[in-house]
Amino acid sequence: MLSYRHSFHAGNYADVLKHFTLQRIFSYLVKKEKPIHYIDSHAGAGGYALHSPEAEKTGEYIKGIMRLAQRDDRPELLDEYLALVKQFHYQKDNLRHYPGSPWIAAHSLREQDRLFLYELHPSDHKQLLTQTRKDKRVQVKLGDGFKGALAHLPPISRRGLLLIDPPYEIKSDYQKVVKLIVEAHKRFATGCIALWYPVVERGWVNELETAIKATGIANSVLFELSQSADRSGYGMTASGMIVINPPWTLKSELDSVLPYLADVLGEQGQGKYRSEQLTAE
Numbered sequence: 001m002l003s004y005r006h007s008f009h010a011g012n013y014a015d016v017l018k019h020f021t022l023q024r025i026f027s028y029l030v031k032k033e034k035p036i037h038y039i040d041s042h043a044g045a046g047g048y049a050l051h052s053p054e055a056e057k058t059g060e061y062i063k064g065i066m067r068l069a070q071r072d073d074r075p076e077l078l079d080e081y082l083a084l085v086k087q088f089h090y091q092k093d094n095l096r097h098y099p100g101s102p103w104i105a106a107h108s109l110r111e112q113d114r115l116f117l118y119e120l121h122p123s124d125h126k127q128l129l130t131q132t133r134k135d136k137r138v139q140v141k142l143g144d145g146f147k148g149a150l151a152h153l154p155p156i157s158r159r160g161l162l163l164i165d166p167p168y169e170i171k172s173d174y175q176k177v178v179k180l181i182v183e184a185h186k187r188f189a190t191g192c193i194a195l196w197y198p199v200v201e202r203g204w205v206n207e208l209e210t211a212i213k214a215t216g217i218a219n220s221v222l223f224e225l226s227q228s229a230d231r232s233g234y235g236m237t238a239s240g241m242i243v244i245n246p247p248w249t250l251k252s253e254l255d256s257v258l259p260y261l262a263d264v265l266g267e268q269g270q271g272k273y274r275s276e277q278l279t280a281e
Contacts, residue, residue, distance in 0.1 A: 006124075006167075010048035011061030011098035013265040014239035016068060017225045018165070018196050019104050021241045021254065023081045025161060025192060026108035028247035035112040037160035039152050041145025041180070042167065043117035044100045045127040047088060051096060061098060063227070064265060069095055071264060075257050084108070101163060102128065106135060113137060116152045118145030146176050154188035162188075165196045174204050178211045181244065185217050192245045199238035202230045212242060212278065219281040220244045223254050224274040228267045242278060251275065 009015070029036050050061045068074070069082060084107055088099040099107075102117050109115070115138045119125040125142045132138040141148055149162060162184055166173045177195055184193055199205050212220065224240035231237055243250060255275050262271035 006044045006100070007048050007052060007054040008058050009060050010055060010100070011050055011065040011095070012058075013060075013064040013225060013227050013261070014196075014198065014236065015098065016064050016261065016265065017223065017239060018241060019085075019099075019101065020078065020081045020257070021223060021243070021250070022101060022104055022163065022194065023084060023108060024077075024250055024253050025194065025243070025247060026105065027080065028249055029159065029161065029192070030108070030110060030113075032159070033112075034159050035114065035155070035157045036109060037114050037116065037152055037155035037157070038105045038109060039116045039118075039145075039149045039160065039162045040101055040105070040165065041118055041149045041163065042165045043102045043119045043124075043128055043140075043145075045119075045124040046100045046102045046117075046131040047127075048098050048100065049096065050098055061095075063267070065098060066095055068261075068264060075260055077253055077257055101165065102132065102138075105163075106132070106138065109137070111137070115139070116149075117141065118143055118148050120144055146180055149180065150183055150187065153184055154191065158188075158190065160188065161192045161194060163194050163196070168198055168200070171204060174208050175211070178208065178215065181212065181217070182215050185215075185244065190245060192243065192247075194244075195242040197240050197242070198236045199224070199226070199230065199240065200236050201232060205240070209242075209278065217244060218279050219246070220278040221246050221251050222274060222276045222278045223258065225258065225261055225265070226270065226272040227265060228270045238272075240274070251277070 226238035228237045258273035262273040
């Protein structure tokens with residue numbers, strides 16, 4: 001299935017959580033000189049116009065990045081993430097475009113680091129190629145990241161981050177991500193793995209959490225941001241990040257920001273958050 005297009009959802013509250021979390025991971029990883037390999041299993045187009053017909057149809061960015069950018073009471077820890085967003089086609093105090101994970105990664109990493117980006121949708125792959133064509137650090141692959149990502153593990157430097165971020169168009173994606181995590185961890189037990197997930201049906205997420213715990217993989221944390229209360233058949237009401245082998249600073253950083261994000265990005269007082277040590281270190 002290739003119907004999902006992130007252009008309808010770019011810059012929403014789920015992107016805020018995902019990209020802020022990624023930015024904080026990168027901020028920690030680049031403190032050491034050794035090269036980092038970043039692998040993105042479902043990279044998307046790399047960037048999105050917020051005034052496109054697709055984005056305007058849903059207006060999700062208005063209740064996400066736009067709402068956050070207009071606040072002047074933000075925690076200082078959000079500044080680096082917002083600076084990256086504004087660096088991406090920002091015009092006259094107006095957010096015109098929003099970056100995808102590949103752009104966030106490329107502008108957080110260094111000359112010695114490498115990026116391996118997978119995208120299966122032909123149109124998004126073409127846009128991603130165009131955006132990254134001048135960056136010699138980047139390899140863009142037209143293919144299924146569920147299959148291709150493992151080819152880059154483990155990195156020679158033994159330092160890296162795998163982002164698993166499928167569209168979850170079908171329920172089986174929830175099982176596929178667990179399988180990929182297990183295989184990636186076998187090859188690169190010390191590597192950082194970040195999994196994004198949507199909350200459409202809470203039961204599916206409960207099964208996902210149970211499955212990850214059952215793998216026996218240690219040291220994983222979960223961060224979740226809700227915009228509205230769970231409601232079956234309503235669409236995405238929350239989203240989350242599960243991070244395996246997180247930087248030791250990550251949980252305290254997210255704990256300091258999640259209450260603010262829940263308050264600002266929640267709808268009619270329904271914003272909530274979770275921050276849990278999913279499996280022990």
